[in-house]
Amino acid sequence: MTALELRDVSKVYGEGAAKVHALCGVSLTVEPGALVAIMGPSGSGKSTMLTIAGSLEDATSGEVLVGGRPLSSMSRNERARLRRRSIGFVFQNFNLLPGLTAAENVTLPLELDGVPARTARKSGLQALDDLGLADRAARFPDELSGGERQRVAIARAVVGERRLLLADEPSGALDSVNAEAVMRLVRTACRGDVAGVVVTHDAQLASWADRVVFLRDGRMADQTPARPGPESLLTPGRGQ
Amino acid sequence: MVAVLTFRERSLLAGARTPSPLPPQAINGCARWLLPCGCRIRLCGLRDRASICLYTQYDTEFEGAMSVPHALLALLSEGSKYGLQLREEFEARTGEVWPLNVGQVYTTLQRLERDGLVESDNGADESPQKLFRITKAGEAELGGWLRTPPDLASPPRDELVIKVLVALHMPGVDVPEVLQVHRRYLVQLMQQWTRIKEEASDDDLALLLAVDAELFRLDSVVRWLDAADSRIRRTPATRAAAAAPLPKLRRSVGARR
Numbered sequence: 001m002t003a004l005e006l007r008d009v010s011k012v013y014g015e016g017a018a019k020v021h022a023l024c025g026v027s028l029t030v031e032p033g034a035l036v037a038i039m040g041p042s043g044s045g046k047s048t049m050l051t052i053a054g055s056l057e058d059a060t061s062g063e064v065l066v067g068g069r070p071l072s073s074m075s076r077n078e079r080a081r082l083r084r085r086s087i088g089f090v091f092q093n094f095n096l097l098p099g100l101t102a103a104e105n106v107t108l109p110l111e112l113d114g115v116p117a118r119t120a121r122k123s124g125l126q127a128l129d130d131l132g133l134a135d136r137a138a139r140f141p142d143e144l145s146g147g148e149r150q151r152v153a154i155a156r157a158v159v160g161e162r163r164l165l166l167a168d169e170p171s172g173a174l175d176s177v178n179a180e181a182v183m184r185l186v187r188t189a190c191r192g193d194v195a196g197v198v199v200t201h202d203a204q205l206a207s208w209a210d211r212v213v214f215l216r217d218g219r220m221a222d223q224t225p226a227r228p229g230p231e232s233l234l235t236p237g238r239g240q
Numbered sequence: 241m242v243a244v245l246t247f248r249e250r251s252l253l254a255g256a257r258t259p260s261p262l263p264p265q266a267i268n269g270c271a272r273w274l275l276p277c278g279c280r281i282r283l284c285g286l287r288d289r290a291s292i293c294l295y296t297q298y299d300t301e302f303e304g305a306m307s308v309p310h311a312l313l314a315l316l317s318e319g320s321k322y323g324l325q326l327r328e329e330f331e332a333r334t335g336e337v338w339p340l341n342v343g344q345v346y347t348t349l350q351r352l353e354r355d356g357l358v359e360s361d362n363g364a365d366e367s368p369q370k371l372f373r374i375t376k377a378g379e380a381e382l383g384g385w386l387r388t389p390p391d392l393a394s395p396p397r398d399e400l401v402i403k404v405l406v407a408l409h410m411p412g413v414d415v416p417e418v419l420q421v422h423r424r425y426l427v428q429l430m431q432q433w434t435r436i437k438e439e440a441s442d443d444d445l446a447l448l449l450a451v452d453a454e455l456f457r458l459d460s461v462v463r464w465l466d467a468a469d470s471r472i473r474r475t476p477a478t479r480a481a482a483a484a485p486l487p488k489l490r491r492s493v494g495a496r497r
Contacts, residue, residue: 207430
């Protein structure tokens, strides 16, 4: 079963002369354990693709399947449950709730999903601990550095039984060291049953992915083959 | 710069492209590859396990960028050393890419001593056992060399830039498609370097710095491709076709060879 599948997905905004084709017949398959990067310039449709994959927006045509289930067959409530339970979102601007502590931010989706507070808190603290933030659990977002805030956002995105991690420029506002730390965490999270899609215009971020898809004017222009290993850097016979 | 890969990387690299099983002469000897990016990898023998050293473009340009005197001063900055020891360490650190004979070492040391940059003990003049140490003046000379910027003022002869400029003038060539071919290749290379970084130990600073340098270099080329793509798309086809002749950068500012 694929973690995410987009079949001939198109998205049109506006009507008549103001009509904009944000996505044109995009198809993409992401297997469990894989991390796929979507690269493209501004306006290429990469963020639209992510919001449609995360069921935050509906496609104009085509089909989106998450965990093998078509979103079109789900009710509004079922999709909301899917977003709470199975999909984790990471945004460039962190999107943490300022009035909640790091631990409360992380446990919120679990509690909204009906998980008992004590169990949710235990899972949240574990997620923070896994990301090296155990000592920041009681801090509010404005008491954390940018890198720490994004790690809290990642903890929130992976806590519980998430199967799909969707990240939109997850390290866009961070310096290169913190950006690398964030991508290491995203890379580590995308193992086993968990798959990830990262949208970015930054080749250094994209290079953490197993596969890089290039989007241009709403269409899939190109993609790299399966993630090459370092051994293929070698060219035998040269330089000897 | 010489960076030693993690054991897993060594295994991966050794297993991938060297004959299997690795012949003893390869293990006990030395095999080298030149990477597409201009970096060099050396497989050298350590009896029961292979060790692979990674040389970046900075090593391939080492010879041109660093003189033997400065290399010897750098080695002596770690502490007093004998002439033969300097030769061995020099060769080890340059991956035998730049062999030195003993005469070269002692001639250079004599010049450095004459100029007051190193001093020796009172042993026999040409004895291999003569111990050399760096002087204050030598430290200052080395410090000055470290801080002297390399010549980056004139643009290098960049094959990719030349190809794109040529493509602009060729009828029927889809330039953005040409750019994408190169972008994909570069991103693939970056994926490979990132994989090495991902597997590297946190305390393998030399390797991490070398890989970072490659990633930033490749990233800058991808960014140039993105900027070129955007600029070309914004330029009307008629203007692009009638673009001026190739820029004469070399004539005006002098391209590096």
